[in-house]
Amino acid sequence: MAVKVYGSAYASPKRVIVCLIEKGIEFETVPIDLVKGEHRHPDFLKLQPFGSVPVIQDGDYTLYESRAIIRYYSEKYKSQGTDLLGKTIEERGLVEQWLEVESQNFHPPIYNLTLHVMFASVLGFPADEQLIRESEEKLGKVLDVYEERLSKSKYLAGDFFSLADLSHLPFTQYLVGPIGKEYMIRSRKHVSAWWDDISSRPSWKTVLQL
Amino acid sequence: MAVKVYGSAYASPKRVIVCLIEKGIEFETVPIDLVKGEHRHPDFLKLQPFGSVPVIQDGDYTLYESRAIIRYYSEKYKSQGTDLLGKTIEERGLVEQWLEVESQNFHPPIYNLTLHVMFASVLGFPADEQLIRESEEKLGKVLDVYEERLSKSKYLAGDFFSLADLSHLPFTQYLVGPIGKEYMIRSRKHVSAWWDDISSRPSWKTVLQL
Numbered sequence: 001m002a003v004k005v006y007g008s009a010y011a012s013p014k015r016v017i018v019c020l021i022e023k024g025i026e027f028e029t030v031p032i033d034l035v036k037g038e039h040r041h042p043d044f045l046k047l048q049p050f051g052s053v054p055v056i057q058d059g060d061y062t063l064y065e066s067r068a069i070i071r072y073y074s075e076k077y078k079s080q081g082t083d084l085l086g087k088t089i090e091e092r093g094l095v096e097q098w099l100e101v102e103s104q105n106f107h108p109p110i111y112n113l114t115l116h117v118m119f120a121s122v123l124g125f126p127a128d129e130q131l132i133r134e135s136e137e138k139l140g141k142v143l144d145v146y147e148e149r150l151s152k153s154k155y156l157a158g159d160f161f162s163l164a165d166l167s168h169l170p171f172t173q174y175l176v177g178p179i180g181k182e183y184m185i186r187s188r189k190h191v192s193a194w195w196d197d198i199s200s201r202p203s204w205k206t207v208l209q210l
Numbered sequence: 211m212a213v214k215v216y217g218s219a220y221a222s223p224k225r226v227i228v229c230l231i232e233k234g235i236e237f238e239t240v241p242i243d244l245v246k247g248e249h250r251h252p253d254f255l256k257l258q259p260f261g262s263v264p265v266i267q268d269g270d271y272t273l274y275e276s277r278a279i280i281r282y283y284s285e286k287y288k289s290q291g292t293d294l295l296g297k298t299i300e301e302r303g304l305v306e307q308w309l310e311v312e313s314q315n316f317h318p319p320i321y322n323l324t325l326h327v328m329f330a331s332v333l334g335f336p337a338d339e340q341l342i343r344e345s346e347e348k349l350g351k352v353l354d355v356y357e358e359r360l361s362k363s364k365y366l367a368g369d370f371f372s373l374a375d376l377s378h379l380p381f382t383q384y385l386v387g388p389i390g391k392e393y394m395i396r397s398r399k400h401v402s403a404w405w406d407d408i409s410s411r412p413s414w415k416t417v418l419q420l
Contacts, residue, residue: 050352061303065307067306068307068309068310093279093281096278097278100275103310103313108318145259
């Protein structure tokens with residue numbers, strides 16, 4: 001039975017879909033229109049009480065939070081498709097560390113940029129220009145640390161592609177595209193090479209074509 | 211060899227310490243004074259390039275980000291001390307889901323309350339009263355979802371204490387103590403019983419006495 005992924009048009013659900021493709025897991029998508037407020041519908045809130053996407057349904061198992069879902073499938077199908085967790089417990093520790101860096105350091109400023117540059121007008125609120133400037137500055141400092149790290153290691157957690165890299169794909173795609181700040185990637189040599197590498201994976205190209 | 215934990219006076223490192231106690235792992239603490247700016251010292255930035263606590267050193271293995279560290283030790287010593295990850299991959303998935311809810315939904319507003327109610331004056335910036343009000347309101351909505359969840363399940367991920375519960379201890383302790391908003395816990399019957407349960411664990415009492 002295919003895994004149902006709710007909200008596939010948005011960035012966080014794409015984190016799940018690219019993982020399912022890397023693992024060779026069959027899925028189907030269920031659209032949820034956030035602009036129309038479908039995430040506030042009582043039926044959806046029964047699946048995800050905070051009203052966020054994604055949610056997956058896999059038989060009678062329901063799970064939400066994109067980074068929890070990608071850990072679940074990477075562990076459940078450890079030996080199927082791409083191994084995304086590292087070979088040892090110590091490698092997995094570093095995958096978790098950089099996945100947390102993505103969540104705690106990288107995500108908040110890039111989320112603010114996404115919301116205020118891409119979605120303010122469609123959602124009907126004024127873009128906060130000061131927040132945009134501050135977020136760009138914060139994100140730049142995070143990417144400076146990435147540049148140093150990626151000068152010593154091909155991927156974030158080591159010399160292997162992992163969930164830590166994969167988790168950056170959807171919002172970085174916004175950054176270099178509709179947010180219009182590709183310079184933040186291109187002005188950093190190692191970050192730029194890393195982005196070219198991870199964004200040219202067949203799994204991500206498939207997601208972009210969905 | 212004992213695990214070295216840097217920054218033990220602060221909330222996020224306490225997340226690591228309570229986990230190490232639950233797992234029966236020997237540790238020693240290394241103080242880092244954030245008010246004096248010791249987290250910006252070049253030697254510390256070599257360990258943690260973002261200038262945050264905690265960091266652990268375990269022999270020649272260094273790891274940062276509290277939620278990555280607690281996952282690492284819970285998995286490495288799965289059968290030692292309290293099992294904090296659940297018995298099956300599906301239970302682990304739910305532990306990960308609620309650990310992500312803590313990180314993405316619960317943490318941002320309670321961190322803002324901590325910063326602006328407890329630390330604004332000592333760090334020398336004016337408390338943002340509007341942010342305090344908004345954070346309290348956001349946190350209340352998150353706790354409403356917890357109340358519903360905990361009316362059906364003793365702990366967040368199921369009928370077993372896990373990393374998902376443990377991860378809430380340090381900042382909730384601030385909330386009911388120095389932040390002065392214990393009513394947010396006590397006005398919700400099931401959240402209140404859950405807090406009494408998890409905060410009375412011997413591991414947490416030990417952390418409070420350190």
